[in-house]
Amino acid sequence: MANTSAEDTDPADGHSAIQHDVVIVGAGFAGLYAAKQLGRSGVDVLLLDQNNYHQFQPLLYQAATAQIAISTVARPLRGILHRQREHVTIRTARVASVDAAAKTVTTDDGLTYRGRILVLATGSEPNFFDTPGARELAYPLYSVDDATSLSSAMLGALERAAATRDAAERRGTFAVVVVGAGPNGVETAGAIAENIKFVVSEYYSDEFAAAQCEVHLVDMVDTVLPPFSTRSQKYTRRSLEELGVRIHLGRAVSSVSTSGVELEDGTELPAAIVIWTAGLKASGLLEPAGLTTGRGGRVDVERDLTAPGVPGVYVLGDAANITDAKGRALPQLGSVAKQSGTWAADNICADLQGRERKPFRFRDMGVMAMVGRGHAIAEMGPRRFQIQGMLAFLAWLGVHLVLLSGWSQRAAALVSWFRDYLTRRRTQVVVHQPDEYARARRQGPTEPAATPTTGANAESATRTATGVATPGERSQS
Numbered sequence: 001m002a003n004t005s006a007e008d009t010d011p012a013d014g015h016s017a018i019q020h021d022v023v024i025v026g027a028g029f030a031g032l033y034a035a036k037q038l039g040r041s042g043v044d045v046l047l048l049d050q051n052n053y054h055q056f057q058p059l060l061y062q063a064a065t066a067q068i069a070i071s072t073v074a075r076p077l078r079g080i081l082h083r084q085r086e087h088v089t090i091r092t093a094r095v096a097s098v099d100a101a102a103k104t105v106t107t108d109d110g111l112t113y114r115g116r117i118l119v120l121a122t123g124s125e126p127n128f129f130d131t132p133g134a135r136e137l138a139y140p141l142y143s144v145d146d147a148t149s150l151s152s153a154m155l156g157a158l159e160r161a162a163a164t165r166d167a168a169e170r171r172g173t174f175a176v177v178v179v180g181a182g183p184n185g186v187e188t189a190g191a192i193a194e195n196i197k198f199v200v201s202e203y204y205s206d207e208f209a210a211a212q213c214e215v216h217l218v219d220m221v222d223t224v225l226p227p228f229s230t231r232s233q234k235y236t237r238r239s240l241e242e243l244g245v246r247i248h249l250g251r252a253v254s255s256v257s258t259s260g261v262e263l264e265d266g267t268e269l270p271a272a273i274v275i276w277t278a279g280l281k282a283s284g285l286l287e288p289a290g291l292t293t294g295r296g297g298r299v300d301v302e303r304d305l306t307a308p309g310v311p312g313v314y315v316l317g318d319a320a321n322i323t324d325a326k327g328r329a330l331p332q333l334g335s336v337a338k339q340s341g342t343w344a345a346d347n348i349c350a351d352l353q354g355r356e357r358k359p360f361r362f363r364d365m366g367v368m369a370m371v372g373r374g375h376a377i378a379e380m381g382p383r384r385f386q387i388q389g390m391l392a393f394l395a396w397l398g399v400h401l402v403l404l405s406g407w408s409q410r411a412a413a414l415v416s417w418f419r420d421y422l423t424r425r426r427t428q429v430v431v432h433q434p435d436e437y438a439r440a441r442r443q444g445p446t447e448p449a450a451t452p453t454t455g456a457n458a459e460s461a462t463r464t465a466t467g468v469a470t471p472g473e474r475s476q477s
């Protein structure tokens, strides 16, 4: 089944489409692992992504806080799939529309591709839940672009704060508010606080770090890391406070402005930078494609990962609501995405060979989060064996090293972590794109109406506050 792409004409609308056995949209964990497995099985695949690289989201916060290089979290797709190149065609293009029934996708450059089988693995995007000012002014952290832009914005703000001469104006000039105390928010707040404590005081001065730099973590839920055990939550809160993070729980953000955030109770938190890790939703491509969407705008897939009522269409990873054997919703996690990609590939091979598909079985390896140097929590395996502190920190490093794609990326991460642990230096402190990305987003279209954050929809309210969809969103494969 090697590269059999061909042009054909759609009998319905007369437009020509480039035909492949399998068309995959999205080269995140789900799409990439599906393409790899199909390529290994000799199936002709077209893999489409708006980027020519695979981004490793779990370490984006480290790229944004100058702990590791951007090149460590972004690996070229053609490098990753080099061995499968005979069967897997890669196209860098943004998909503008999908017709699920016809199994076609049309890219921004006007080309249409049709698959005998269509796989949608378009991931998540930030959900600002219509919070005034959030979309325009807060920084999300879901992509390499986000990490680059946040890193530059923080460094720019730090330089401006350091240049403030007026003693009366100095207090809190480099204040960062992180909205959402789920795993992404906790890791990001911890990393920034650690930067202030160890790096800013070294590169600038102790006085500057103490008097002008602050990190706030805000969530409308009354705990950090809702998916984790009470013991892990307590440990995390204590570790963050020791790092100097000011925690505001049980308080929702009502608006974001150029001067900071306002909480529902009227409290104002002045901030130079607001980081939004408080909500996820599926890509806007799914519903217009003719697919029925459920919680979080995701497709409630069948147990075999196919979209209900649309033969030959699979929806994977963060784009799907996937359930386990007991019907419980699985969280939006790299491990779920990766395993769903490989499983779907096996089911697609079964489709193409006329065999029966198998229901997805998830192998739960547990949940983990990093709080800072020597401080992490891990709840391992389906029985959630708990470890904390240095042991969990080392386990976190090991797991992420294994998960990272590519030997050079692993080596680079290891060197960065080693240097980071032993010294107070960061080599990645470079302003890449001063605030242009944020400005471009501010001019973008306004966000469609989102799920309400309060009232009847309690689950959505939890998502708003925490950035997690269900208990246990974050684990490792």
Ligand SMILES: Cc1cc2nc3c(=O)[nH]c(=O)nc-3n(C[C@H](O)[C@H](O)[C@H](O)COP(=O)(O)OP(=O)(O)OC[C@H]3O[C@@H](n4cnc5c(N)ncnc54)[C@H](O)[C@@H]3O)c2cc1C
Pocket (backbone or CB within 6 Å): 025, 026, 027, 028, 029, 030, 031, 048, 049, 050, 051, 054, 055, 056, 057, 058, 059, 060, 061, 093, 094, 095, 096, 121, 122, 123, 124, 141, 142, 143, 184, 283, 285, 316, 317, 318, 319, 332, 333, 334, 335, 336, 337, 338, 474, 475, 476, 477
């Ligand atoms: C900051 C952060 C930290 C995280 N940490 C962890 C962790 O420690 N452990 C863990 O297990 N999980 C973690 N997660 C969750 C995990 O990264 C996701 O669950 C996983 O990446 C989902 O994989 P996916 O393939 O479904 O989607 P994604 O990885 O998001 O990939 C989607 C792909 O689709 C492409 N795409 C989207 N729209 C289009 C379009 N219109 N045209 C073309 N291409 C398109 C994107 O460019 C992207 O490459 C984290 C997530 C974030 C954001």
